Amino acid sequence: MTNNTSPIQAVIFDWAGTIVDFGSFAPTSIFVEAFKQGFDFDVSLTEAREPMGISKWHHIQAVGRIPSVKARWAAQFGREMTTEDIDIIYAAFMPLQKAKVADHAAPILNAVEVVEELRAKGIKIGSCSGYPREVMDVLIPVAADYGYKPDYIVASDDLTHGARPAPYMALKNVIELGVTNVNHCVKVDDSKPGIEEGHNAGMWTVALLLSGNEAGLTFEQFQSADEETLNTAREQAREKLIASKPHYLIDTIADLPQVIAEIEQRIAAGERP
Template sequence: MQAAILDWAGTVVDFGSFAPTRIFVEAFAEFGVAISLEEARGPMGMGKWDHIRTLCNQPAVAARFAQRFDRVPSDADVTAIYERFMPLQIAKVAEHSALIPGALEAIAALRAEGLKIGTCSGYPRAVMSKVQALAAAAGYHPDHVVATDEVPRGRPGPAQALANVIALGLDDVAACVKVDDTLPGILEGRRAGMWTVALRCSGNFLGLDWAQYQALPAARLAEERERISALFAPSRPHYLIDTLAELPAVVNAINARLARGECPQAQ
């Protein structure tokens, strides 16, 4: 393996992926339109403008918007919500910026095996710069970072993952693994021709903080793993794990498969 391309919120920082979801709720509320945290989580992984557009396309959300404004939300309305979302996100992202337990240790183990660490996010650069600075202060220094507005099209397209390949000087996408907690992020890796690893418990689909996750009874956790695995199924991840702490073992397994001549595109 040459590199791991890691997502940010719900993967390396912000256990439960709370920073973006709660701000979507607040931004819509400022326009007099109520959305639930569960609704806000639905399109997670997309760039934030596309995320808001997708939310506005949902019939229930569009109906609430129409009740408030007497029209369905246009692209101009989406942009207005996005422009309110951005300063809220920049101001509040630090509230949910802690590194996920076990992440630094896993990344150190990957580096010890010679892997480079690329990253990408649904955050635009204005937010990503703040998240990156907070993570650096906590000891996380990836080799490259690609924000969603630094490519022509974000997730689920492959551009951000492939931008990492170019910047890091890698010579084989099949020697890369993309790790994410969302469907668009796994599709990104698939479309980039990489191995993909979906995170069940640290991210968007479980939607719990670390303490809540730790307190889950074993039977309930097993049920949640099964539910989340089914949610990921359409994106066809090569591996499903709970948190990034399990990634080094997966990389060892992928190395064995590469040695046998297997490639991710054929799996």
């Protein structure tokens, strides 16, 4: 039953590392495989994680520009990475990603329950992703089988200028969901470009520290970790995410309800993001 009591009109979620795929392993592990398959070139999981949050073609380009990767590429091939090289790696990435993304579609912690709590308050559920549409077309039905069905979904290549940190994917959600005030929306993400996207769209922003790319923990590692390990991972993620100035930093989506309650109070008091 919907009660429509919240001043928040929509919450727009990222996908990997936010709602599904604890630790955001589906995209990062595939980047490592794609470089290996395309050019027999090795990148580390840490290097593959560094530009997370942007569209996948641009992600490959950004990995190639990391100084350590750039130096190894020049040493191995005697030249800088070209757009044609990126195209080849991206072509290797796409089938690998489509084959593996469904394996990482399980919701994070209380994601489905939190989403349904928001929906019960009359809040619309938007979503956008750095994944292109052909990957999302594989992920969406599997996530739906797990119980996650957002009201609207934007993929990175749905729009001409969709790339984060530009606000267009978030604003496409605003348009399609019939939102009348972007200041009454919340963007939830585990990456710096995703939080900047929310700021650029005029929304409240919530960054996730432990379920996403920056901590890089598997769910099993998260469950078994002692407090010292979690604090180390938390600070590692905070150091990267704080540059995007999120309004709130929380561990996982399970902690979102208390933040939503605070944002509701701030909106009711006349505050803007």
